[in-house]
Every structure is written in structure tokens, then in C-alpha cells.
């Protein structure tokens with residue numbers, strides 16, 4: 001397929017997934033607005049319809065709670081019933097600060113908004129409407145970061161926690177296995193539910209039934225504590241400080257500081273967060289033996305051992321020092337030399353690696369976008385080019401899927417990717433990659 005055709009197809013996917021004011025990740029599998037998906041979508045959409053890209057982010061923030069939370073799903077339609085868990089299962093009315101309309105979930109996702117604002121400002125430096133948009137959203141994004149530092153950092157370390165794997169965006173990563181195994185499921189007390197995802201995507205490419213029981217358990221735990229109560233940190237068996245969520249938060253803090261300075265907002269609070277978060281990330285997450293950053297299991301009080309894609313996002317945020325950056329770069333270079341597409345979402349040498357199951361091994365194009373930028377930050381341009389080229393190649397050969405086979409030998413016999421088709425962030429980051 002020619003580059004012109006790829007661009008035309010990407011735009012067609014994003015047009016087909018556009019609803020009234022926002023883009024669904026994938027028409028069938030994910031029929032609502034997802035938080036971090038919208039950020040990546042804006043980065044692609046702005047290249048052919050700037051107004052729509054701006055509206056995407058504004059619509060997302062119509063779901064913001066009084067406490068600052070930006071939920072992971074905004075259920076703009078209450079009639080759409082093909083996704084589980086829907087708004088009625090979340091019952092966010094337990095929290096008086098949750099909006100009545102639109103209905104939302106009660107958890108969050110990676111804090112991409114700050115860097116998305118800056119990305120668009122940099123792309124369109126002379127557009128007054130982009131400047132006005134950034135100034136309107138700035139205080140809302142800061143309020144969201146304040147939520148994370150207030151409600152998700154009980155020991156005031158400068159590192160936020162998550163209490164549900166869906167918050168990480170990397171739902172069934174093997175990183176969470178040990179914490180998830182801690183949850184004892186009592187079927188008699190777990191509310192009845194029916195999954196919808198496995199009716200649309202292949203079951204062996206999705207999380208398992210046991211994992212879904214635990215997702216529901218943690219949702220109920222959040223609900224019990226109004227989704228922001230201190231009881232979450234006290235009780236949740238799953239309580240994790242994640243490498244990627246914290247790296248993205250730090251990256252967005254940096255963007256907000258620059259934006260705030262450009263437009264004359266007070267950035268004192270942002271600078272204080274940043275001054276605490278970067279050294280804390282360095283101190284707590286670097287693992288000398290593994291030569292990578294590893295998240296921290298707050299409930300189990302230990303590092304979460306595993307080589308995983310989230311650590312590579314530290315490059316995008318500029319957290320890694322030169323030596324650490326080199327180690328992360330070498331890790332990727334070796335994978336490339338051994339015949340893997342970049343960047344597999346989990347350690348290919350681990351027995352828990354699964355090249356086709358969701359976040360346990362496949363390639364995710366928006367992750368390539370983040371890692372590509374990170375490698376460029378440190379001047380590793382040749383490897384950055386490979387990361388970009390691999391994403392383009394997989395989409396060109398296998399279609400606009402949600403994720404892709406990471407083992408080149410195995411991918412050679414495949415004609416398509418995995419998970420949902422006609423996927424928004426896949427199309428959006430492809431547009432940006434092709435525009436570069």
C-alpha cells in the first residue's frame with residue numbers, strides 16, 4: 001500500500017470513529033470515549049482537522065469530576081449497551097462530585113493531556129485558537145494533576161499509585177500478576193456480570209476470565225470508597241506505583257510548566273511536584289540488576305520485577321540519565337537484532353511473555369510513538385527510526401489493528417493484526433509518523 005493510501009485510510013478510520021465531539025477507539029469493541037486514547041487521537045486528527053482535535057480534548061474534560069479526576073471512560077451515550085462495564089455498573093453517583101452527565105467510570109488513565117496540549121501548540125505555533133484552547137484547558141489539566149498528587153500519593157513521595165490495572169492502560173501486563181493473585185475471589189459476593197469483549201475480539205487475544213473477576217473486584221472496592229476515599233489505599237490488594245503512569249505524569253508536568261510560563265500562569269505548584277517526582281522516580285524505580293526501571297508494589301512493599309515497555313517511557317520524559325538511557329537503548333537494540341519487531345510490550349525471554357495476548361507481548365503503535373520520541377531525546381536516532389519504521393510496516397502489512405505480533409518469524413505467516421480493527425490511535429500515530 002502506498003503512503004498516500006495509508007494516509008487516506010488512516011483518515012477514513014478516524015472519520016468513521018468520530019461521534020458527536022469525540023472519537024471512539026474502535027467502533028465495535030470500545031464504543032465510548034477513552035481518556036488516553038483521545039490524547040493520541042488528537043495528535044493524529046490535528047493533521048487533517050484541527051478543530052476536531054481541539055474539540056476531542058475539550059469533550060474529554062466534560063467528564064472531569066469536582067475532585068479533579070479525569071475518568072478513564074466517558075459514556076457519552078447511555079443507550080449504547082455493548083460494552084462491559086457500562087456506566088450503570090460503575091455507579092459513580094456514590095461520589096457527589098461525579099458529573100450526572102456525561103456518565104463516567106470511576107478510575108483514571110495515564111496523564112497524557114499536558115503533553116498533548118504542548119504537542120499541538122508546537123505544531124501550530126501561530127494559531128490563535130490553539131493558544132486559546134490551551135489556556136482554557138490548562139487549569140483543568142493542573143486540577144487533574146493535583147488530584148493525582150492529593151489522592152494517589154498518601155506518603156507524599158511524589159509518585160502516584162493506581163488501584164486498578166485498567167488505570168495503567170496496560171490491563172493484563174504480567175507485571176500485575178503477583179498483585180492480582182493476592183485477590184481472593186468469592187463468587188458468592190462478586191456481582192454477576194457478562195463480558196462483551198470476547199464476543200467481538202478473539203478470546204485468546206484478550207485478558208482471561210480470572211483476570212476479569214479481579215477487575216470487577218477492584219471496581220467494587222473503588223465504588224465502596226466513592227472512588228477517591230483513603231480506604232482505597234488502606235484496603236486495596238492491588239496498589240501499584242507504575243513506571244509509565246509516573247513517567248507520563250512527569251512528562252506532562254514539564255509541558256505544563258512550559259505552557260504556564262508562556263501564558264503567564266502560576267507554575268509554582270507544578271515545579272514543586274516535579275522537583276519531588278523526578279528524583280523519587282530515579283531513587284525508587286531504577287533496578288541495577290535488570291538495568292531498567294521497575295514499578296513498585298505498595299501493598300507487597302517491593303519492586304515489581306520485569307522488563308517491560310512502561311520503563312521505556314522514562315526516555316520520553318527525560319528521566320533516565322545517560323547511562324540508564326544507554327542500557328534501555330541496548331535492550332531494544334538486542335531485541336531488534338534477534339528478530340523482534342520493536343517494541344514488544346513485555347520481556348520476550350520471560351515465561352510469562354505471550355506474543356499475541358494483549359499487553360503480555362504484542363506491539364502497540366502508540367507505545368512506539370512514545371518510545372520513538374524518547375530515543376530521539378537522547379540522540380539514538382537510528383534506533384528511533386527502526387521503532388517508527390516497524391510500526392509503519394506492521395500497519396501497512398497487517399491493517400489498522402489494536403496491536404500486532406512482535407515475533408517477526410511468526411508475523412510473516414499472518415495477514416492481520418490482533419484485537420480490534422479500524423483502531424483510532426493506530427491510525428492517529430501513523431499519521432503523525434508519516435508526517436514527520
Ligand code: 2M8
Pocket residue numbers: 025030034035036037072166168169170171197
Ligand atoms: C484497553 O482497555 C479497556 C479498559 O479500559 C478494555 O480492555 O476494555 C486498553 O488497551 C487501554 O489502554 C485502552 O485505553 C482501551 C481503549 O483502547 O482498551
